[in-house]
Amino acid sequence: MRRFVPMLLTALAMMMAGCEKKTQPASTETDTSKQAAQGSGGTAPATPTPAPGTPVPTPPANSNTILLGVATSLTGGQATFGVSTRNGIDMAVKEANAADALKGKKLEIRVYDDQGKPEEAAQAVTRLITQDHVVLILGDVASSNSLAMAEKAQAAGVPMITPSSTNPAVTEKGEYIFRVCFIDPFQGFVMAKFARENLKANKVAVLQDNKSAYSIGLTDVFTRKFTEMGGKITSTESYSQGDTDYRAQLTAIKKTQPDAIYVPGYYSEVGVIARQARELGLKVPLLGGDGWDSEKLFELGGSAIQGSYFSNHYSPENPDPRIQKFVSEYKAAYGGVPDALAALAYDAANVAIDALKKAPDTSGKALRDAIAQTKDFPGIAGTVTLDEKRNAVKPAVVLKVGDGKTEYVTTVNP
Ligand code: PHE
Numbered sequence: 176m177r178r179f180v181p182m183l184l185t186a187l188a189m190m191m192a193g194c195e196k197k198t199q200p201a202s203t204e205t206d207t208s209k210q211a212a213q214g215s216g217g218t219a220p221a222t223p224t225p226a227p228g229t230p231v232p233t234p235p236a237n238s239n240t241i242l243l244g245v246a247t248s249l250t251g252g253q254a255t256f257g258v259s260t261r262n263g264i265d266m267a268v269k270e271a272n273a274a275d276a277l278k279g280k281k282l283e284i285r286v287y288d289d290q291g292k293p294e295e296a297a298q299a300v301t302r303l304i305t306q307d308h309v310v311l312i313l314g315d316v317a318s319s320n321s322l323a324m325a326e327k328a329q330a331a332g333v334p335m336i337t338p339s340s341t342n343p344a345v346t347e348k349g350e351y352i353f354r355v356c357f358i359d360p361f362q363g364f365v366m367a368k369f370a371r372e373n374l375k376a377n378k379v380a381v382l383q384d385n386k387s388a389y390s391i392g393l394t395d396v397f398t399r400k401f402t403e404m405g406g407k408i409t410s411t412e413s414y415s416q417g418d419t420d421y422r423a424q425l426t427a428i429k430k431t432q433p434d435a436i437y438v439p440g441y442y443s444e445v446g447v448i449a450r451q452a453r454e455l456g457l458k459v460p461l462l463g464g465d466g467w468d469s470e471k472l473f474e475l476g477g478s479a480i481q482g483s484y485f486s487n488h489y490s491p492e493n494p495d496p497r498i499q500k501f502v503s504e505y506k507a508a509y510g511g512v513p514d515a516l517a518a519l520a521y522d523a524a525n526v527a528i529d530a531l532k533k534a535p536d537t538s539g540k541a542l543r544d545a546i547a548q549t550k551d552f553p554g555i556a557g558t559v560t561l562d563e564k565r566n567a568v569k570p571a572v573v574l575k576v577g578d579g580k581t582e583y584v585t586t587v588n589p
Contacts, residue, residue, distance in 0.1 A: 239281060240280065240282075241531060241537060242285060242308065243264075243310065243311050243524075244285055244311070244313070245261060245284050245287070245313045246286075246300055246315055247260045247261060247286070247287075247316060248316060249261065250288055251291035251292070252441065252444075253316060253317055253441055253443065255470065255514070256291075256469070257316065259513065260314065260315075260517070260519075261286055262520070263518065263520030263522075264284060264313055264524040266509075267521045267525045268282045268283075268284055277528075282528070282531075284313075285303060285307050285309060289315060289320055291317060292320070293322065294323065296320035296321070296324045297326065299324070300323075304328070304331045310531075310539075311333065311335070311336070311527055311530075312324065312328050312334070312336070313335070313336055313520070313523055314335075314338070315340065316340065318340040318342035318344075318387070318388045319388045319389065320340075321335075321340035321345045322342070322348070322388060325348035329349035329352055333539050334353065334530075334542045335352050335353070336526060337352075337353070337354045337356075337523070338354070338356065338516070338519035338520040339519045340354060340356070340389075341357065341464075341465065342359055342389050343360060350547075350565070351543050353546050353549075353561060353565040354565065354566055355526055355559050356488055356556070356567055356569075357570075357571060359389065359393050360396050361568075362486050363396025363397040363439075364396065364400045365486045365571045365587045366462050366464065366485075366573075368587065369462070370406065370462055371401065371405070371406050373584075374434070374484075375434075376406060376433075377406055378408075378434050379407075379409065379436065380408070380412070380435075381394050381398065381411045381412070381437045382414065382421070382424055382425075382428065382436060382437070383412070383413050383438075384413070384414060384439075384444065385413040385415055386415045387416060389464075390439045393439035393464050397439065398411070409432070410431045412424035412425075412428055414440075416444065419447060421444075425448070425457060429456070429457050433459060435462050436452065436461050436462065438462070438463050439464045439466065440467075442467050443471070445463060445466070445467050445475075445476065445480070446474070446477075446480060447475060447476075449461055449479040450475075450476065452479065460482055460484060461483040462483065463483070463485040464487075465487050465488060465515060468487055468514045468515045470511060470512075472576065473578075473579050480576050481577060482575070482576065484573055484574065484575050484584065486572070486574075487515050487572050488518065488556040488557070490583040491513060491518075491581075492582070492583045497555070498555055501555045518554075518555040518556040519555075522552075522554035522555055522556055525554070526546065526552055526559060527546070529545075530542055530545035533548070547561060549561045556569075557569035568589050570586050570587060570588045571586070572586050572587075
């Protein structure tokens, strides 16, 4: 009971602050909280009461403050991606400020919710650049969103680091766009090799999300690699993000009697696909990519998804003390085991902070050049060395879906 008292007081204080503000013109911050409230399906209240996941307004930047922009999916079908990403960045920034990493300057982040939509992601970046004057942008997760963001960041000459978008086209947008994760030509190869060598699969069917650049890209690579390794793709079916009935595609797949089904989509759809596959009597394992990584996968997929495998960036079970320290500190601060999104976001923010330390000034050009130099940077989701195409080259892990958690299976090196 006693724990609720401070919360009530805080809520009261926020309501009062909101009332006082009513007569003032809407600020950027107020807009942001409205946007997030609407994104979660509700209408914006007259007195904005921050909903979970609502960006916390940050004071305007002054000469002692360095502002970093974040655009990510805090609401919508990829909400857990955005929340983990924001948490990972928040953690890195707090640590840097506590350690006075920038010698008297304080780092702040401004976070916009793109609702998992490319148009919103593009708009968020435009706003971060033209209104907030951020020095650098971090985000997003889903490649389709990052593609839209990269276009704007590149045109404005503001460096952008995506923590976790794996589609190759993202960094191909230009020399200001970086990532701290591997790319899908590698990730698709990893799962093809695993299917062929570990599972001894001869025939695999594919079920792709035709609204996602990520899913289409992975389907392509997996198909090519699995065939090169002597396997056969029995059929390729498609769905659109947000669909809820996959029975027609799964029935068609069942007829081809595959040894496994590759489903390179996002957790929100994959969980439901797993249930419907089992209902239709399809018992073979499902295989996927990093897009499965969410605590929600267990909830949505239940026992239907157990025993399936996906490629990912790191395993929170890794006994390395540095990783276990990150896992326990994250748990204490944000609750829950940090997924790959949180780890990669933490890494991306730390790469950005490292560049800020090394760059002679905070101009786009100086920061871009500093980021491009990143070499042997010790991340949580592997060591980051950026190649000439501004991608990180690092190993992938294969995880097995268990009861409410993932189990580490193997690591595949590039
Ligand atoms: N790689 C995915 C994409 O590019 C995003 C993702 C990364 C999702 C890591 C989950 C974990 O769309």
